[in-house]
Amino acid sequence: MPELTERAQFLLKALTERYIRDGQPVGSRTLARDAGLTLSPATIRNAMADLEDLGLVRSPHTSSGRIPTVLGYRMFVDTLLSVQRLDDSVVERLRETLNIKKDSQNLLQKASNLLSDATRLAGIVTLPRREHEALQRVEFLPLSDKKVLAILVISDKEVRNSILHTEREYSASELQQYSNFLNEQFGGKELSAVRAMLVSELRETRENLNRMMATALNMADQVLGEAEQGSDYVLAGQTNLMEFQELCNVSTLRHLFEAFNEKSQILHLLDQCVENEGVQIFIGEESGYQMLDECSVVTAPYTVQGKVLGVLGVIGPTRMAYERVIPIVDATARILSAALNSRD
Amino acid sequence: MPELTERAQFLLKALTERYIRDGQPVGSRTLARDAGLTLSPATIRNAMADLEDLGLVRSPHTSSGRIPTVLGYRMFVDTLLSVQRLDDSVVERLRETLNIKKDSQNLLQKASNLLSDATRLAGIVTLPRREHEALQRVEFLPLSDKKVLAILVISDKEVRNSILHTEREYSASELQQYSNFLNEQFGGKELSAVRAMLVSELRETRENLNRMMATALNMADQVLGEAEQGSDYVLAGQTNLMEFQELCNVSTLRHLFEAFNEKSQILHLLDQCVENEGVQIFIGEESGYQMLDECSVVTAPYTVQGKVLGVLGVIGPTRMAYERVIPIVDATARILSAALNSRD
DNA sequence: GGTTAGCACTCGGGCTCCGGGAGTGCTAAA
DNA sequence: TTTAGCACTCCCGGAGCCCGAGTGCTAACC
Numbered sequence: 215m216p217e218l219t220e221r222a223q224f225l226l227k228a229l230t231e232r233y234i235r236d237g238q239p240v241g242s243r244t245l246a247r248d249a250g251l252t253l254s255p256a257t258i259r260n261a262m263a264d265l266e267d268l269g270l271v272r273s274p275h276t277s278s279g280r281i282p283t284v285l286g287y288r289m290f291v292d293t294l295l296s297v298q299r300l301d302d303s304v305v306e307r308l309r310e311t312l313n314i315k316k317d318s319q320n321l322l323q324k325a326s327n328l329l330s331d332a333t334r335l336a337g338i339v340t341l342p343r344r345e346h347e348a349l350q351r352v353e354f355l356p357l358s359d360k361k362v363l364a365i366l367v368i369s370d371k372e373v374r375n376s377i378l379h380t381e382r383e384y385s386a387s388e389l390q391q392y393s394n395f396l397n398e399q400f401g402g403k404e405l406s407a408v409r410a411m412l413v414s415e416l417r418e419t420r421e422n423l424n425r426m427m428a429t430a431l432n433m434a435d436q437v438l439g440e441a442e443q444g445s446d447y448v449l450a451g452q453t454n455l456m457e458f459q460e461l462c463n464v465s466t467l468r469h470l471f472e473a474f475n476e477k478s479q480i481l482h483l484l485d486q487c488v489e490n491e492g493v494q495i496f497i498g499e500e501s502g503y504q505m506l507d508e509c510s511v512v513t514a515p516y517t518v519q520g521k522v523l524g525v526l527g528v529i530g531p532t533r534m535a536y537e538r539v540i541p542i543v544d545a546t547a548r549i550l551s552a553a554l555n556s557r558d
Numbered sequence: 559m560p561e562l563t564e565r566a567q568f569l570l571k572a573l574t575e576r577y578i579r580d581g582q583p584v585g586s587r588t589l590a591r592d593a594g595l596t597l598s599p600a601t602i603r604n605a606m607a608d609l610e611d612l613g614l615v616r617s618p619h620t621s622s623g624r625i626p627t628v629l630g631y632r633m634f635v636d637t638l639l640s641v642q643r644l645d646d647s648v649v650e651r652l653r654e655t656l657n658i659k660k661d662s663q664n665l666l667q668k669a670s671n672l673l674s675d676a677t678r679l680a681g682i683v684t685l686p687r688r689e690h691e692a693l694q695r696v697e698f699l700p701l702s703d704k705k706v707l708a709i710l711v712i713s714d715k716e717v718r719n720s721i722l723h724t725e726r727e728y729s730a731s732e733l734q735q736y737s738n739f740l741n742e743q744f745g746g747k748e749l750s751a752v753r754a755m756l757v758s759e760l761r762e763t764r765e766n767l768n769r770m771m772a773t774a775l776n777m778a779d780q781v782l783g784e785a786e787q788g789s790d791y792v793l794a795g796q797t798n799l800m801e802f803q804e805l806c807n808v809s810t811l812r813h814l815f816e817a818f819n820e821k822s823q824i825l826h827l828l829d830q831c832v833e834n835e836g837v838q839i840f841i842g843e844e845s846g847y848q849m850l851d852e853c854s855v856v857t858a859p860y861t862v863q864g865k866v867l868g869v870l871g872v873i874g875p876t877r878m879a880y881e882r883v884i885p886i887v888d889a890t891a892r893i894l895s896a897a898l899n900s901r902d
Numbered sequence: 903g904g905t906t907a908g909c910a911c912t913c914g915g916g917c918t919c920c921g922g923g924a925g926t927g928c929t930a931a932a
Numbered sequence: 933t934t935t936a937g938c939a940c941t942c943c944c945g946g947a948g949c950c951c952g953a954g955t956g957c958t959a960a961c962c
Contacts, residue, residue, distance in 0.1 A: 241924065242925070243924080243925075253934080254935050256935055256936070257933085257934055257935070259926065260927095260933095260934090263927080273926085275941090275942060275943070276925085276926070277924070277927095277940080277941045277942050277943080278924075278925065278942075278943075279925065279926095350701075355711070357711065358694075361714050363717055365699070365707075365719070367699070367701065370701050370702060370705050370721060373707055373721070375717045377714060377715065377717070450819075452815065452819075453816050453819065456811065456812045456815075457812075464800050464806050464811075467800065467808075467811075468797050471796065471800075472797045475794075475796075475797065583954090585953065585955085598905070599954090600905075600907070600908090601904085603954090603955065604905090604956095606955095607955090617954085617955085619914070620911090620912055620913055620954085620955070621953070621954045621955050622913075622914075622953075623953085623954070623955095
């Protein structure tokens with residue numbers, strides 16, 4: 215990226231801010247009046263021509279003002295943006311809402327709602343990646359007719375159950391034995407670790423044919439198989455996106471909403487954000503997904519005990535108020551992390 | 559409703575079908591050509607003027623063809639409609655998809671997907687009303703630190719758990735006692751009945767101060783309180799609605815989608831369908847909800863052991879292919895009922 | 903009396919034309 | 933290097949126009 219004169223940078227910033235504010239291509243006259251510089255429109259025209267040559271802005275047609283290109287937005291958010299300090303009241307509201315006693319599913323939904331409310335965009339929060347969750351305890355309960363209810367206690371707020379279809383009926387006491395055994399072996403370990411250990415244990419056990427252990431391990435394997443699959447997200451405020459003209463044509467909206475329902479593509483995109491810490495931004499086509507061509511995605515991972523559990527963020531038009539959105543996403547991620555940490 | 563001549567009925571039917579097919583106001587010439595009658599356009603014009611006087615059709619503006627009014631649609635579905643026999647392959651597909659071993663939440667989601675796929679509209683299925691579910695069993699598990707995990711086994715496919723915050727810690731054996739007691743007392747009863755019994759038991763017990771029973775009852779009360787609240791639905795294929803021109807303006811869509819997210823209004827509407835058995839149809843403003851003014855809703859309740867558990871159906875433009883949609887909704891309700899019945 | 907043909911009329915949609923406004927690029931002067 | 937001036941371009945909205953589709957009415961027809 216060739217270095218820009220201070221003035222060019224300033225103009226790009228002013229132009230981008232202006233365009234974000236009211237969605238109209240910005241002309242030289244407007245910018246001259248608006249930008250606080252005492253320069254004539256003509257001068258600004260020259261500078262804008264330069265910016266256009268660099269691919270940072272473009273005009274939708276001859277003789278209209280300029281709008282930022284993706285590259286322009288990129289430079290804007292990377293080097294020009296002065297992020298607003300978040301209003302204390304907003305932070306307070308976030309903190310309050312996320313501190314209500316809730317199971318974590320609800321907590322995430324709340325977080326998503328908060329994001330969409332605060333930014334007037336679509337909020338999105340991925341469900342925790344399960345590998346990093348630790349298994350607190352396993353219980354088995356006999357149900358009628360060769361079915362066993364397995365209860366996976368992951369934390370005091372997260373319990374999952376699944377029904378196993380077994381070969382024969384088991385008595386309560388027999389099941390108790392199994393769960394005791396499993397709890398001894400695996401209690402407190404991470405689910406992914408448990409999974410790995412199970413596999414090796416199973417192999418060993420097959421050799422010396424310890425029936426009881428084998429059954430227990432098998433059951434655990436079945437349960438974990440179910441528990442680990444299927445990552446997912448919660449979404450809120452899709453309808454906010456309908457307010458933006460640039461997304462307002464029905465076919466664009468349709469693609470977008472279908473992607474939301476489909477989930478897999480969006481998830482794939484969000485997965486990429488897990489690794490980087492802090493706020494991450496995809497602008498327009500950068501995401502690599504066509505339905506997001508006219509959208510930007512601002513994300514931040516949330517963590518428990520230093521481990522990234524998932525990602526939250528917002529989706530909106532490229533023309534979004536980054537300086538306002540970024541701190542909100544950032545703060546929400548921090549506060550959600552704190553809420554999840556404090557009550558585990 | 560004044561009786562209509564056979565010909566007028568026939569014309570209304572032809573007109574409505576034609577309009578449903580291609581969404582354009584239908585003129586006299588078209589109808590004359592189309593309807594199989596050997597009548598001149600002029601005659602048909604006279605007849606249409608009569609229909610207009612009766613409020614069954616209207617023209618969007620002078621000198622355009624006619625379209626059915628809500629009243630016209632009403633007469634169409636009530637007395638003129640010849641419902642198509644459902645293609646066997648469709649039935650087969652429904653039956654297959656709903657027979658996969660799934661927990662009921664998934665089953666309902668599947669049903670909703672099926673509805674939206676088969677009709678190209680939005681499918682909707684309410685979650686079962688909980689009052690009619692029977693309590694199979696209750697278990698309590700001590701968690702760390704004054705928390706107790708309550709497990710409510712409603713059927714072999716439906717298990718719910720909730721975490722109770724208690725006054726003090728309880729031992730596993732103590733909890734075992736409580737659950738035994740509760741299972742004896744309430745096992746197999748309907749949740750709503752259990753709730754009622756709890757209240758009276760609690761009153762009596764307070765008098766003779768049986769600590770153990772009181773604790774157990776209190777716990778059960780807490781659990782049921784959580785379990786009963788919050789009815790809900792699953793929705794699929796909202797995006798299908800975007801294909802219909804008449805819904806395609808963004809603000810209509812927005813209201814609709816917001817109502818979907820809000821849920822309460824839609825639920826309220828669907829609740830009204832629980833009582834009537836068989837397929838029920840709301841056309842346009844009949845629903846009483848403004849956001850559904852240009853929509854029709856076709857619903858049917860689904861049952862287990864003769865008891866209505868919930869409602870499923872589709873939402874689409876008033877101009878929907880009723881003769882195709884109605885049997886699909888009907889069949890899906892039957893097959894879902896069967897699926898739920900067979901594996902309880 | 904019901905049915906039809908003919909006719910005048912209405913309205914919406916699509917077309918072109920036109921002028922104004924906003925903005926540009928270029929050139930020449932400060 | 934900056935600015936003023938100027939010619940040029942393009943979008944947008946409105947006005948005017950015609951065409952097609954459809955209507956209602958009337959008078960003739962069976």
